[in-house]
Amino acid sequence: MTTQQLIDxxxxxxxxxxxxxxxxxxxxxxxxxxxxxxxFEFNKAIIDATHDLAVAYKPNTxxxxxxGIKGWLSLQKTIHYINSTYPDIxxxxxxxxxDIGNTSxxxxxxxxxxxxxxxxxxxxxxxxxxxxxxxAFENKHTIMLALTSNEGAFDFQTLNVDGKELYxxxxxxxxTWKNSENLMYVVGATKAEYFTEIRKIVPDSFLLVPGVGAxxxxxxxxxxxxxxxxVGLLINSSRAIIYASNGTDFVEKAREEALKMQxxxxxxxx
Amino acid sequence: MTTQQLIDxxxxxxxxxxxxxxxxxxxxxxxxxxxxxxxFEFNKAIIDATHDLAVAYKPNTxxxxxxGIKGWLSLQKTIHYINSTYPDIxxxxxxxxxDIGNTSxxxxxxxxxxxxxxxxxxxxxxxxxxxxxxxAFENKHTIMLALTSNEGAFDFQTLNVDGKELYxxxxxxxxTWKNSENLMYVVGATKAEYFTEIRKIVPDSFLLVPGVGAxxxxxxxxxxxxxxxxVGLLINSSRAIIYASNGTDFVEKAREEALKMQxxxxxxxx
Numbered sequence: 001m002t003t004q005q006l007i008d009x010x011x012x013x014x015x016x017x018x019x020x021x022x023x024x025x026x027x028x029x030x031x032x033x034x035x036x037x038x039x040f041e042f043n044k045a046i047i048d049a050t051h052d053l054a055v056a057y058k059p060n061t062x063x064x065x066x067x068g069i070k071g072w073l074s075l076q077k078t079i080h081y082i083n084s085t086y087p088d089i090x091x092x093x094x095x096x097x098x099d100i101g102n103t104s105x106x107x108x109x110x111x112x113x114x115x116x117x118x119x120x121x122x123x124x125x126x127x128x129x130x131x132x133x134x135x136a137f138e139n140k141h142t143i144m145l146a147l148t149s150n151e152g153a154f155d156f157q158t159l160n161v162d163g164k165e166l167y168x169x170x171x172x173x174x175x176t177w178k179n180s181e182n183l184m185y186v187v188g189a190t191k192a193e194y195f196t197e198i199r200k201i202v203p204d205s206f207l208l209v210p211g212v213g214a215x216x217x218x219x220x221x222x223x224x225x226x227x228x229x230x231v232g233l234l235i236n237s238s239r240a241i242i243y244a245s246n247g248t249d250f251v252e253k254a255r256e257e258a259l260k261m262q263x264x265x266x267x268x269x270x
Numbered sequence: 271m272t273t274q275q276l277i278d279x280x281x282x283x284x285x286x287x288x289x290x291x292x293x294x295x296x297x298x299x300x301x302x303x304x305x306x307x308x309x310f311e312f313n314k315a316i317i318d319a320t321h322d323l324a325v326a327y328k329p330n331t332x333x334x335x336x337x338g339i340k341g342w343l344s345l346q347k348t349i350h351y352i353n354s355t356y357p358d359i360x361x362x363x364x365x366x367x368x369d370i371g372n373t374s375x376x377x378x379x380x381x382x383x384x385x386x387x388x389x390x391x392x393x394x395x396x397x398x399x400x401x402x403x404x405x406a407f408e409n410k411h412t413i414m415l416a417l418t419s420n421e422g423a424f425d426f427q428t429l430n431v432d433g434k435e436l437y438x439x440x441x442x443x444x445x446t447w448k449n450s451e452n453l454m455y456v457v458g459a460t461k462a463e464y465f466t467e468i469r470k471i472v473p474d475s476f477l478l479v480p481g482v483g484a485x486x487x488x489x490x491x492x493x494x495x496x497x498x499x500x501v502g503l504l505i506n507s508s509r510a511i512i513y514a515s516n517g518t519d520f521v522e523k524a525r526e527e528a529l530k531m532q533x534x535x536x537x538x539x540x
Binding site: 152 | 385415
């Protein structure tokens with residue numbers, strides 16, 4: 001999917017919501033466990049109930065890898081289901097990969113070719129040659145960690161590097177990489193006051209924003225400081241939507257929560 | 271496996287060699303492609319030919335993920351084969367994972383429980399709560415990126431943070447984390463002159479050292495500056511061993527290369 005197509009979808013749906021599919025068998029409605037592939041069935045139900053309210057889905061690979069081959073099958077079925085049923089959806093493999101060049105190429109192949117995701121999250125620590133292999137894919141998007149939503153973000157990301165915080169250096173350096181127009185960035189909603197500074201460095205890039213909801217970030221604050229002329233934000237919500245209920249009404253409750261967020265977003269866009 | 275058991279194996283085998291299993295179907299002997307699972311058959315042949323010369327095997331997950339479900343099956347068969355046939359081998363999932371706490375717990379479950387690896391590599395960018403979930407596993411080892419072997423290492427890892435390089439700050443901070451005795455670190459052989467400084471910060475920790483061979487690092491230089499009383503080094507070689515030949519003699523050639531490295535190591539240990 002091109003960036004313009006993503007922007008168009010945001011305008012059509014009046015939504016910049018990404019739904020995180022972090023599926024834990026201990027948290028989903030227990031009646032699904034009798035099915036052959038409970039993770040896929042759960043995802044399918046959530047997607048069918050929210051696809052008109054969300055522009056993106058973001059499976060976190062950890063939750064699939066934890067169940068081994070069965071988990072990878074569920075991931076594969078989920079992405080195939082989205083791509084074949086709702087081709088206008090932007091898909092994000094939240095994998096936080098990154099390695100030396102020839103290895104990153106293999107990761108890019110895994111997520112962009114084998115699984116056919118539109119985007120993948122990557123970690124910046126290994127620098128340019130660990131990220132550029134992802135950037136080489138046309139109409140695919142590489143979402144690099146900048147300032148994350150967790151407590152540990154303050155361990156290294158905000159350290160002072162020659163007069164500026166490390167995450168700012170990461171943003172600035174990444175703009176010099178080949179095909180950097182294919183970069184998006186992860187910026188946590190729990191740090192809304194940082195968005196002003198971030199927008200000075202990457203005014204046009206899309207930002208994937210976790211941390212609204214369960215982690216305490218505010219949607220209106222993020223939009224106030226982080227939105228640009230093309231919206232430029234994908235707000236992720238995982239647990240608040242997918243675990244809104246763990247009973248037989250989980251589909252309705254998930255839709256209710258997604259609708260609340262979409263309506264807030266529509267009001268902000270208006 | 272405990273750290274003491276690893277040290278014992280190094281003494282018994284007179285080797286601190288880790289063989290990287292980065293299996294690319296384009297590079298393995300083409301006669302294997304007729305088999306049902308060429309990646310596993312290749313790994314099995316390499317492992318059978320080198321298990322007495324190496325103390326560790328390190329499959330890089332990217333090379334398995336790139337082949338989707340089939341690749342994960344090959345990875346699963348490989349780790350099961352090692353664990354059941356050569357239980358004294360230390361196994362490393364080179365996965366470079368790391369995410370917020372509940373997600374890192376799922377990655378830890380994937381590699382330590384589902385696949386039963388002895389260790390996994392992780393990235394430090396997200397800080398303490400992204401690594402501690404791995405450290406919570408007893409007799410499992412978390413190998414964190416410190417100073418990597420690639421060019422991109424100089425993008426961020428060596429930046430000056432309040433008077434010291436970032437990778438040193440990463441090493442120092444990580445020592446304060448819960449169960450930090452379960453940490454090992456990745457330090458590239460291509461930067462041998464840095465080992466002296468690194469040993470001042472982590473004198474007792476094991477270091478996993480890529481970059482000897484194909485990437486140009488020197489074994490003797492690394493040992494001169496990086497070895498401690500318990501050896502404290504695992505030297506990884508991937509391509510130089512596993513792709514020593516792509517003909518029908520690949521097993522013999524791989525053994526020859528591994529033997530050369532083991533003999534160099536035995537001489538250094540003597």
